[in-house]
Amino acid sequence: MSPLTAADYARAEQMLAPYRARRVPTVTPQWLGDGERFWYVVGGRHVLVDPGKAARTELFDHERVAAALSLETGQAATADALPVVAVEVDDLGVRFTALGQRYRWADGALTSIDETSPLPGEIASPDGRRVAFARDGNVWVRDRDGGEEVALTDDAEPGLAYGAANAPMAMGTLLRSFGLGPLFHATWSPDSTRLLVHRLDERGLPEQVLVESVPAGGGRPVEHRLPYPMPGDEAHPTMTWHVLDVAARTRVDGQDAPEPAVHGTAFVYAWWSADGDTVHYLRQSRDARTLHLRRLDPATGATTTLVTETAATRVDATPQLGEPTMTHVLATGEILWWSQRDGWGHLWLYSPDGEATQVTSGSWQIRGVLRVDEERRQVWFVAGGLHDDPYIRQIARIGLDGTGFVRLTDDDLDHDAVAPPGGGYVVDSASSPSTPPRTRVLDEDGEVLVELEAPGTDALRAEGWTPPERFRATAADGRTPVFGLLWRPHGFDPERPYPVIDHVYPGPQNHRALPAFDSPHQGEPEALAALGFAVVAIDGRGTAGRSKAFHDHSYGDLGNAGALDDHVAAIRELRRRHPWLDTDRVGITGHSAGGFAAARGLLAHPEFYRVAVAVSGNHDDTYGLQMWAEHYHGDADLSSLSTPALAANLQGKLLLIHGELDETVLVSQTYRLADALIAADEDVDMLIVAGGDHAILHRRHHVFRRTWDYFVRHLHGQEPPRYRLAPLPLG
Template sequence: MKKLLLSFACIAFILSSFAQASSYPSILRWLDDQHYLESKKDADGKSKIYKVNAKTGEYAELSAVTYRDEVNNALPEGFKIDRYTESTTDYNSTAYIKDKDLYYYSRLNKKFRQLTDNPGQEQNPGFSPDENRVAYTKDGNLFYIDLDSGLEHQLTTDGTDLIYNGWSSWVYMEEILGRYTRHKAYWWSPDSKKIAFLRFDDRKVLEFPIFRHKGLRGELERTRYPKVGDTNPGVKLGIIDLETKKITWVDCNCDEDKYVAFPFWTPDSKNVIYQVLNREQDDLKIYVADAVKGDKKEIYREQQSTWVEFFSDLYALNDGFVIRSDKSGWRNLYHFDFEGKLINQITKFEWRVTAINNIDEDNGIVYFTGTGESSTENHLFSIKLNGKGFKQLSKKEGTHRFMISPNNKYFIDSYSNWTTPSTRELYTMKGSLVRELGSRKGADASKPMGEVKYFTITHPDGFDMPAYMVLPVDFDPNKKYPVVFQIYGGPDSKNVRNRYISPQGHYMTNNGIIRFAVDHRGSGHFGKKRMGEIHRVLGKYDLADYTYAAKWLIEQGYVDETKIGMTGGSYGGYMAALALTKGADTFTHGWSAFPVTDWRLYDNVYTERYMDDYKTNKEGYDQGNVMLFAENLKGKLWLIHGTMDDNVHMQNTIQLVDRLLDLDKDFDFMLYPGERHGWRSIKAKHSSRLQKEFWLKEFGN
C-alpha cells in the first residue's frame, strides 16, 4: 500500500495545438542540456515528437508520430509493442517484449530485430549506460544480450518459479523497491561492465490464492504473499562481472528477518552501497561492498524508537554519499564519507526535505525539493554541500514538480496553487524565468464552481490541521449542508496541498454538498515526532483527528450533523469503513473502496513498519480492526472491491460483509470481476457513476 491515492497526479498531457497560452504541453524528458522533447498534436490531430531548444523555444520535428506509433509502424503486420518498454534517453533505441520474446528497434535506421526466440518469458529489459547491451530476466534468471554480436549471455542458472535473480518478490516490489520497478531488481554499473542484482527465494513464503472467474472452471492465481508474522522471502545481493561471468555474493548476513535493498553504485564502479533493515524496521545499516571481493564495511547506522525507512534516493558521490534522514524530527540532508564519518549536516531545517533531485559534485551544489515553511507546498532549492548558499529556486506558491536538465542548466516547473490551474514554465538554474510553456488557465472559466477555502483547525493536542473545503454554489451560511470528507489518510500521506482544485469533481458542490479534506497528525505536516504518535495504533489518532474536524465543522453552524460522509480507497477505504463503525456516532455515510478491514490480513512489510507484530501488539491491532466495531454500524455504507486485487485482497471486504450479515446490518456492496487494486475503463466509469448516484441520492439537493 505504498501510498496509493484515489486521485493520481497526472505527469504529462497532450497539447491541443502549438504553444498557445491556454494549452498544457506534454513534456517527455530532457534530451540534453539544451533541448527537451515534447509531444504535440498537429492540425490533423496526429501526435508528433519535437526537439525544443530551451533557450530559443525553436521546434524541430524529431518524429512524425509518437515514438510508440513509430515503432509499431516499423514492425511487421500483427506486431505491436508492449505497454512496458525500455528506451534510451535520446529515444534512439528501444527494447520491448512481444509474445514473450525480446525485440530491439533503432530510430536511426528505422529497423527492428528480434533478439530472442525461445519459449521462456523475457521481462524487464534494461539498457546498459553505454547502450551496447540489454539485460533482462527470464525464468528466474538474469541475462543480457550484446547488441553488436546479438549473442545472449546467461548470467545466473539457479532460477526457478520460486527463485528469482534480478526479479523481485511481490512484497519487495510493492513495499520496498516500488511498483514503478515492475519487479526489476538489477542495477548496471556506470561503466557497463558489471550488474548488481538481488536474488529472492520465495520457497518459504506462504501462498495466497486469487480466483479468476473465467471459462467453465475458472483459474486459480497463487501469489507468494507474506502477511503479518509470516516468513519473508530470502534475499541475497550479488555482483556479476560480465567479462568473467563470475558472481560475487556480498556477505550481508541476510536471513528472513532482514530486508536488503537499494544497491547504489559508486561513480567509479568499484563499490556498491546497499542497505539492510531489521524485521522490526527500527534499525537500518548502510554498507559499502567491494564489487570484486564482496567484502563489506558498515558506514552508517540509524535506530529509532518508531520506524526507520530505506533511503531510496541515497546519492553516491566520489567522496561519500548524501542521505535524507528524519532522525532529527524533520527530514534533512547529511553528507558522509565512505568511512562513515559525518562530513556535514547540509541542512538543519524544521521542515521537510522531500527529494534529492540532483547533485553537481564539481561545483558542490545540491538541488533538492522540500516543503519550505509551508507544509502544504513544495519547492526547488539549492544549497552547497558545506551547508552554505541556500537558495529557493521556485518562487511561486503552490505544489511543484521539476524536471532538471542533465547538467543543471535549466529546469521545467510544473505547478498549480489555490488560484492557478496547472502551469508549466522554464527557468534557468539560477531561478530566472525563460518563458511560460503552457497553462490550463481559462479552461475552467465556463464551469460552475463553488468557493474554495483553505484554513487550519487548531487541535487541542497542540497542532493546526491543514484543511480545505469547496462550498456549494450559492452557499448560504444560514443553511445546513451535508459534507463529504475526501481522504486517503495513510501514514505520511497528505490530503491537503496548495494546488488547484479542478471543477471536474464539483458535482457535489453543484448539488448542495460541501467537499472537505483535512490532514491528521501522522500525515507528514508536523514532522516525525507527530507522525510517530500513530506508531502501533493505526486507526486511533487518524480517525480521532478526523472526528475532531467533523465536530469542528458542525460547530460552524452550516453543516448538517446528520449527513457527515467519508469517501476513500485503499487506506482511504479503511478510514471510511472505520469511520462508519468505530466512528459511527459522528460519521453517517461512507464509500469504502478496496479497504483493509483487519491489519492482520495485509502484507507484513507495510503493516509491521507501523504496527509491529500482532503477537506483541494485539491491543493496537484490535483497536483498529473494522470487524470488531461492525456492530456499531448505523449509517449507510457502500463497499466495493476488485475480485483479483493482489494488494489489498478481496478477503478484507468479504470478511467484513460476512460479519455485517451476521449482525443483520444494512449496507451496499459491489464486486468488480477480474479487477486489481483500482480499475480503469468501463468498470471505473461504472464505479464513478455508482458513487455519484450514492452521494446525490443521500446528500444532494
C-alpha cells in the first residue's frame, strides 16, 4: 500500500469517539416531575416533549434567550450555541447557568436569580431546594438559595467515609487533576426530607503506594497511598446503611451487619419506595454466590430479608455489571425478581409468603425492566435473544401471571429503550451498526406517539467512514455461535490484502461488540480502519449478555481472556469468507481487561498474533482487584491468571502502556510483565505515562497516536508520518 501521510492520520483522528459523536447526535431524556414530560438537547437546541399531547417543541425560545443573554452579559450568544449549562425545569420556567451566573427564563423574560447550581459531586434533592455533598468524609447539605450549610454527620475518619467509593474504583487521580473532591453517592427520599447513604469502611486494609513522579506544581515526587486488598486477603472493605433526617439532623443506623463492599456497585442497588416509607437494597456475599434482597425501615433501622438466591457460581444482580436493578417491590408485597436460575435471565414473581412463580421463560434473556403496571398486572421489558442475533434487544410486554406475552417491536434493529419513573410511555432509540439511532416515543402498545430524531451518516461518510459488518462465526468448540463486528479499511479494495487488528475487551462483566450504532466499549476501531487496517471486535464465550452457561465459560478460566481461542477461530473463519484479510499479519489491542487480553493473546497464541499494544492491563490478577478474581474466577488457581508466566513465549512485538497513578489496575502489573520479559531476555517496548490515571485521560491523544504508530510500523511495515493529535475534548 502507499505510505500513510499526515492527511491519513488527520482522517483517523476525526474517527475518534468525541468527534464522531458530534456528527451523529443522540437523545438522552431528562424527566420532568413524574415523567409525564421530558426534554433533551440535540444540535445545541433544547427540546421539550409532551407524549400525552404527542407534541415536540422547543424547551424555550432559543433566539430570544440568545438575544437576552447577549444584552445581559455583553457577550454575543447565538441560538444554536447557547452558553447554558445545569438546565433545570420547574412550574415557573427554565433555570440555567450562563457564564457563571444563574438565570430563570419565564414568560419571555430573563431574570438573574440568587441560586447556586449543583457542583460536581453534589446531589440535588427532588424538590430542587437543597444539595447533598461530602466534606472530609461526612455528609453535608446546603440550601441552593444561598442559605447555610449543615453537617448531617461528624464521625468520619480516614478510611471510614460516608457515600465513598472503593479507593481502587474511586478515580481519585482523575478527580484531583480536575481539582475535584472524591466521588459521593447518596439517595434522597421522594419528599426531599431524608438521605439514604452508606458508610464505607476501608480501615486497616493493606495499602499500595503510587508515586507521582512529576507533580503538577513542581518539586519532588509525591507519594499517594490507597487501601488495596487483593484476592484471598482476609481483610476486605465493608459498608453499612444509614438514614439521615435533614431537618432533625438525626441518623438512623441500619441494623444489618456490615456487608462486603469489594466493588463500588454495592451501594448502587438501594432505593426508596415511592411513598418514602421503606428502603430496599441488594446485598451480595463476598464470593458473589449469594444475593439477598433486604428491606430497611428508615424510621427504626430494622432490616428483613425478603429474597435469597444462591448458586454454585456467581449470582448476578443484572445481565451486565452496574445496570439498573430489575427488582420491583409491589404495593401488594409481591416482588418481581430477575434470576438466571433456569440457565437464562428471566423474571420471577414472589408472593408475600415467599412462593416464587416464573413470569417469563425461554432461550432468551430479560435485559431490562421498563415499567411495572400494578393495576393492569403487566410488565414492560427489553429482551435479548428474541432475534437470530441474541444481542439485539426488543421491547415486549407480559402479564405478571406469565400470560399475554406481546412483542412491541419486531425488526432487525437494536432497541435501547428507557421509560420515565411514572410510566405510560417508552423512549426508544433503535439502531444497527449501519443505522444511527432513530428515537421515538412509543405508547404501551408500541404505537408511535412522537417522532424525535433520525440522524443520518452523511457527515461521517464524508470523512471516509463506512459502517462495520455484523458477523456470526463459530467458536473454537466447533459448535457455539459467536458474534462480532468487522470494520473495512477506508478506501477498501477487495483485491488488496489488509492486516487485521483484534480490538479486544473480554469482559467478563459485559459484552462489547453490540449490534447497535457506535456502541460503547469500542474504543477506536474506526480510527484504525482509517489507517488501512481491517478491525474486528468479538464477543467470545465467557462474556455477558447471553445464557448463564455462555457467561460461566470464563468462571474459573479468566486466563483465557473471554475465550481468546474463539477470537482466533472467528478471525480464521472470516479469512475464509474474505480473502483480503491477511491473517499472517494480525495485531491485537485493548485497554484494562482488554490490555490483559492483548498481551495474553500475543503470548498464549504466538503463532497467530504478531503485534500487540496493551494499555493499562491487569496482567496478573493474583495482585489485582480483590473483586475481579473472587467474583469471576471463583476458587480456581490464581496462578493461571499470570501472563508474566508466559513471557518466554514472546515471538512478536509488544508495546505496554500504563499510567503511573492508575489506582484501578496498579502500574506494577505492567512492571511485572516487563520484568518477566526482561528476565527471559525478550524485547519489550514500554511507555509509562507520568500522572496517568486508569484511562490515561490527560494524555489519551498521545496513547492513541503511539498505538497507531506501533501498528503502522510492525503490521504495515512503514515508518509512520510525523503527526500530532490534539488533546481530545471530554464531550
